[in-house]
Amino acid sequence: MNKPKLKKWKEPINISNYPLGATCESNHLVSINAGWRTYRPVINQDKCVKCLRCFLVCPDGVIDKSKELLEIDYDYCKGCGVCAYECKFDAIDMVKEEK
Amino acid sequence: MNNKFINGDDAVAEGVRLARPHVISAYPITPQTITVERLSEFVEDKSLDSIYMHVESEHSALACAIGVSSVGARAFTATSSQGLLYMAENLPYASGARLPIVMMNANRALATPWNIYGDQMDSMFLLNSGWIQVYVEDAQEALDMMIQAYRIAEDKNVMTPMMVNLDGFVLTHTYELVDIPSQELVDSFLPPITMPNNSMSIENPKSLCISAGNDFNMEFKIKQENDMKNSISTIEQIDKEFEKVFGRGYNGMLEEYMTKDADAILITTGSITGTTRIVVDNMRKIGKKVGLIKLRYLRPFPDEYIRKAVENIKSVGIIDKNISFGYEGTIFTNVNSALVHLEKTPNMHNFIGGLGGRDITKQNLEDAFNSLLLSANGEKQDRIMYMNVRCQND
Ligand code: SF4
Ligand code: SF4
Numbered sequence: 352m353n354k355p356k357l358k359k360w361k362e363p364i365n366i367s368n369y370p371l372g373a374t375c376e377s378n379h380l381v382s383i384n385a386g387w388r389t390y391r392p393v394i395n396q397d398k399c400v401k402c403l404r405c406f407l408v409c410p411d412g413v414i415d416k417s418k419e420l421l422e423i424d425y426d427y428c429k430g431c432g433v434c435a436y437e438c439k440f441d442a443i444d445m446v447k448e449e450k
Numbered sequence: 451m452n453n454k455f456i457n458g459d460d461a462v463a464e465g466v467r468l469a470r471p472h473v474i475s476a477y478p479i480t481p482q483t484i485t486v487e488r489l490s491e492f493v494e495d496k497s498l499d500s501i502y503m504h505v506e507s508e509h510s511a512l513a514c515a516i517g518v519s520s521v522g523a524r525a526f527t528a529t530s531s532q533g534l535l536y537m538a539e540n541l542p543y544a545s546g547a548r549l550p551i552v553m554m555n556a557n558r559a560l561a562t563p564w565n566i567y568g569d570q571m572d573s574m575f576l577l578n579s580g581w582i583q584v585y586v587e588d589a590q591e592a593l594d595m596m597i598q599a600y601r602i603a604e605d606k607n608v609m610t611p612m613m614v615n616l617d618g619f620v621l622t623h624t625y626e627l628v629d630i631p632s633q634e635l636v637d638s639f640l641p642p643i644t645m646p647n648n649s650m651s652i653e654n655p656k657s658l659c660i661s662a663g664n665d666f667n668m669e670f671k672i673k674q675e676n677d678m679k680n681s682i683s684t685i686e687q688i689d690k691e692f693e694k695v696f697g698r699g700y701n702g703m704l705e706e707y708m709t710k711d712a713d714a715i716l717i718t719t720g721s722i723t724g725t726t727r728i729v730v731d732n733m734r735k736i737g738k739k740v741g742l743i744k745l746r747y748l749r750p751f752p753d754e755y756i757r758k759a760v761e762n763i764k765s766v767g768i769i770d771k772n773i774s775f776g777y778e779g780t781i782f783t784n785v786n787s788a789l790v791h792l793e794k795t796p797n798m799h800n801f802i803g804g805l806g807g808r809d810i811t812k813q814n815l816e817d818a819f820n821s822l823l824l825s826a827n828g829e830k831q832d833r834i835m836y837m838n839v840r841c842q843n844d
Binding site: 363366367369370371373374375376379 | 549646649650654655657659660672676
């Protein structure tokens with residue numbers, strides 16, 4: 352999957368070692384962020400025609416199209432269901448997360 | 451020497467031209483208008499190689515400046531009064547991102563009752579915005595501070611936006627003989643901008659104005675506070691260097707005038723300092739031991755210097771051209787807080803005046819000094835006194 356790699360953030364020991372201003376290098380992800388998902392979107396690859404509608408509408412940009420089949424990055428998908436709602440081919444099911 | 455007879459707004463524009471910002475984004479508002487008109491003329495006649503962005507509001511003016519500064523370019527904006535308040539949302543974005551933007555603010559009354567004349571309610575509102583605030587006494591200092599401001603803001607230890615305040619009309623529209631330094635001299639003093647690592651480019655993409663949760667947010671703010679406090683030494687050193695290069699300096703954070711043996715002093719900011727100097731001179735001639743402190747910077751606040759300057763003085767008056775409704779003048783509060791560390795504090799009095807552009811006359815200042823001298827002599831005087839009021843304050 353073509354996604355930014357997690358980079359470990361080394362917590363500064365001194366205040367002076369904090370970054371200057373609220374600016375950081377892009378694609379700098381320090382933690383996964385998907386804990387609030389109640390339903391997970393699951394692509395039914397048999398139905399999917401790869402029209403890329405879900406890819407375009409996903410508000411978090413977590414649908415990856417770099418491989419043969421579409422893939423959802425569950426580390427960052429928030430489970431909003433926009434993709435499933437927008438898919439014209441009913442190719443995405445929202446499946447209850449089991450904890 | 452290249453002397454020109456110009457007003458304070460013109461002087462700011464000349465200073466900005468010499469500082470060569472890459473982009474100017476501003477919305478005209480009285481009494482700042484002449485400055486931005488001049489700058490647009492300079493861009494038009496190519497005597498200033500900048501991009502002038504005509505924005506539709508002050509909010510956008512500062513938003514543009516933030517964008518400009520985020521890619522490591524030099525930005526200028528200017529505003530006044532309600533315009534500054536309209537910008538307010540963006541001020542902490544600029545300071546939190548540590549972007550060295552320079553802004554001119556023409557101090558003007560706030561609504562309502564609304565008017566266009568000078569007081570200092572507007573900038574006091576934004577004292578907590580994380581911007582360095584300097585107040586100038588005359589047009590020459592206004593020009594000089596535009597040049598100094600970029601050096602200070604862009605210093606790698608400071609990296610903080612700076613607001614240069616000049617009193618509406620009294621400075622912005624009053625003509626004085628102003629020395630315009632040569633471009634060569636300014637270039638030798640103010641190098642091209644370099645940003646440490648908080649700016650971005652195509653090769654070096656950045657996420658700007660990121661969020662930091664309750665786990666790390668506070669440390670960013672403490673760093674900002676530390677750097678702002680430490681900027682005092684940089685401000686002083688740059689002022690000294692300026693004096694070497696240009697032959698005039700401003701005594702860093704504050705200037706003491708006839709304070710050494712004084713019984714009573716007034717603390718002033720901005721243009722009222724000039725009038726107060728004359729009153730001090732006149733009263734000294736008749737043997738009254740009075741003096742003044744011209745407070746130049748309100749943020750960072752020079753508390754240590756104030757303590758040193760007043761420790762042997764019997765009574766101190768602070769002129770506030772603002773009210774923090776429900777309490778007192780804002781500068782008064784700040785100065786008092788600086789003095790609690792003294793073993794013996796002077797008698798402290800607050801003179802609130804000049805609101806909505808009301809004159810503070812020489813006579814008003816003399817009255818204030820006389821009241822302070824009475825206080826120094828042990829006669830009780832009010833803690834807060836209003837200057838030049840039309841009727842009884844029942
Ligand atoms: S919208 Fe539906 S059909 Fe189109 S790519 Fe996404 S899952 Fe496949
Ligand atoms: S559920 Fe929402 S966040 Fe997750 S992939 Fe679909 S649109 Fe994106």
